[in-house]
Amino acid sequence: MKYEKRYDGRKFEEMRPMSAEVGVVKNAVGSASFTIGKTIAIAAVYGPKDLFPKFLQNPKSGVLRCHYNMMAFSGAGDRVRPGTSRRSKEISMVMEKSLLPVLDLQDFPKSVVDVHVELIQTDAGTRCAAICAASLALADAGFEMKDLVCAISAGLIGDKVVLDLDKQEEDFEGGAVDIPMAIIPRTGEVTLLQLDGEISKEDLKKCVDFAIKGCDQILEVQKNALKAKYTEAKK
Amino acid sequence: MITEEYVQSLSKLGKRMDGRKFDEYRNLSIEYGISKKSAEGSARVKIGETEVIAGVKLDLGEPYPDKPDQGSIMVNVELTPLSSAKYESGPPNINAIELSRVTDRGIRECGAIDFKRLYDKASGKVWLVFIDIYPINSAGNLFDACTIAAMAAIRDAVFPSIENGKVDYSTKTKTPLPLQKLPISCTVWKVGNELLVDPSVEEESASNSRITVVFTEDDKICAMQKGKDEPLLADEIEKAVELAFKTTKDIRGHFKK
Numbered sequence: 001m002k003y004e005k006r007y008d009g010r011k012f013e014e015m016r017p018m019s020a021e022v023g024v025v026k027n028a029v030g031s032a033s034f035t036i037g038k039t040i041a042i043a044a045v046y047g048p049k050d051l052f053p054k055f056l057q058n059p060k061s062g063v064l065r066c067h068y069n070m071m072a073f074s075g076a077g078d079r080v081r082p083g084t085s086r087r088s089k090e091i092s093m094v095m096e097k098s099l100l101p102v103l104d105l106q107d108f109p110k111s112v113v114d115v116h117v118e119l120i121q122t123d124a125g126t127r128c129a130a131i132c133a134a135s136l137a138l139a140d141a142g143f144e145m146k147d148l149v150c151a152i153s154a155g156l157i158g159d160k161v162v163l164d165l166d167k168q169e170e171d172f173e174g175g176a177v178d179i180p181m182a183i184i185p186r187t188g189e190v191t192l193l194q195l196d197g198e199i200s201k202e203d204l205k206k207c208v209d210f211a212i213k214g215c216d217q218i219l220e221v222q223k224n225a226l227k228a229k230y231t232e233a234k235k
Numbered sequence: 236m237i238t239e240e241y242v243q244s245l246s247k248l249g250k251r252m253d254g255r256k257f258d259e260y261r262n263l264s265i266e267y268g269i270s271k272k273s274a275e276g277s278a279r280v281k282i283g284e285t286e287v288i289a290g291v292k293l294d295l296g297e298p299y300p301d302k303p304d305q306g307s308i309m310v311n312v313e314l315t316p317l318s319s320a321k322y323e324s325g326p327p328n329i330n331a332i333e334l335s336r337v338t339d340r341g342i343r344e345c346g347a348i349d350f351k352r353l354y355d356k357a358s359g360k361v362w363l364v365f366i367d368i369y370p371i372n373s374a375g376n377l378f379d380a381c382t383i384a385a386m387a388a389i390r391d392a393v394f395p396s397i398e399n400g401k402v403d404y405s406t407k408t409k410t411p412l413p414l415q416k417l418p419i420s421c422t423v424w425k426v427g428n429e430l431l432v433d434p435s436v437e438e439e440s441a442s443n444s445r446i447t448v449v450f451t452e453d454d455k456i457c458a459m460q461k462g463k464d465e466p467l468l469a470d471e472i473e474k475a476v477e478l479a480f481k482t483t484k485d486i487r488g489h490f491k492k
């Protein structure tokens with residue numbers, strides 16, 4: 001099945017409008033919100049603090065722990081049951097893997113840094129939004145980081161390679177491939193890549209290229225959010 | 236401990252840590268439709284630095300056997316670890332459960348929603364109203380914030396349409412929920428020998444007794460809950476009810492007409 005024109009009129013390599021804000025949860029050490037289209041994620045960082053139970057401690061480094069959660073009313077259809085699910089646990093795990101490469105937690109042995117992410121409204125791309133928000137929140141918390149992490153999904157809808165799929169596109173009758181990716185913009189390293197669907201090697205390469213380009217725009221939004229808070233603070 | 240003693244000693248001087256009067260609320264704001272795409276109704280409430288989000292989801296389900304023609308509500312408060320270093324992940328603890336139940340009672344007992352009009356004749360099913368409440372920043376007075384957020388989200392909500400006896404979430408109708416009342420809660424806290432409203436986190440931990448009073452717009456009390464360890468005198472309860480009455484009137488003014 002052919003996909004001629006995007007449902008919301010975007011160009012194939014165009015992302016939905018984004019916005020970000022830093023310092024949205026006053027109680028947290030660092031926090032941020034990240035909005036892309038209608039997907040809204042809020043992240044808050046707590047720690048470093050002692051990690052219990054003790055056997056989880058790493059004597060050489062701090063441990064990063066992510067907690068991804070969709071609010072009960074944030075799903076497209078039925079209410080999402082509160083509490084962890086297999087899906088939320090896996091996403092939490094891949095978030096940790098995607099963020100760790102830019103972090104250095106060696107100064108915090110036996111400690112844990114908790115990143116809590118809540119989704120208020122979702123329209124696909126939630127794990128990517130969660131990673132963008134989490135990386136901003138970690139920066140806001142003042143952790144030394146090699147770079148921010150930018151995440152976006154690319155994919156195939158019908159026969160077209162597109163960037164930043166929304167829910168309606170993911171549900172395209174003719175089949176859709178969704179590839180969420182997280183990228184360290186400065187080095188181009190990929191820290192998250194998942195794929196479901198069926199795609200050719202050539203199209204996959206195009207998707208990765210799309211995502212890497214898209215990350216430049218995300219990085220801009222993230223930087224501006226940090227600048228907005230910290231230039232204000234300087235004054 | 237030190238902060239708690241400080242808060243108590245201040246109260247003897249007739250003062251609060253942030254300089255407010257005992258009956259003075261922090262700035263209250265209500266924002267509607269913050270999860271329009273996903274939820275049937277939603278709202279964000281800020282009281283000073285406290286921020287709470289509530290969302291309404293509707294589902295068609297089987298009625299309870301003893302009330303075959305009535306829908307129902309379910310209120311759930313999650314004390315998200317995102318909102319405070321004091322909260323932990325995991326199943327709701329007793330504090331979250333008490334918050335959920337007190338909020339639920341205030342809305343249920345005054346008939347804020349007409350349960351009979353939640354009955355769908357065509358399918359013989361009833362609407363179940365799920366109200367989920369999440370603190371984003373927990374900085375005191377969650378009891379009031381939760382009820383305000385829940386009522387704002389309910390007022391924001393519209394029914395989704397029904398397609399062959401099933402809910403079609405993608406098409407919303409313009410029909411709001413059948414609302415009859417607007418219950419508003421005010422929790423009065425005893426710090427030292429003083430009664431105060433809208434406490435900060437420090438004041439909450441310095442307090443040994445609180446009482447929540449929920450009022451409807453026709454000046455009736457529809458739910459109460461006395462909390463924490465120490466007792467209250469009948470005289471103090473009377474004063475607390477008066478204070479709550481005055482405060483809920485002010486809060487009600489913040490709702491859109």
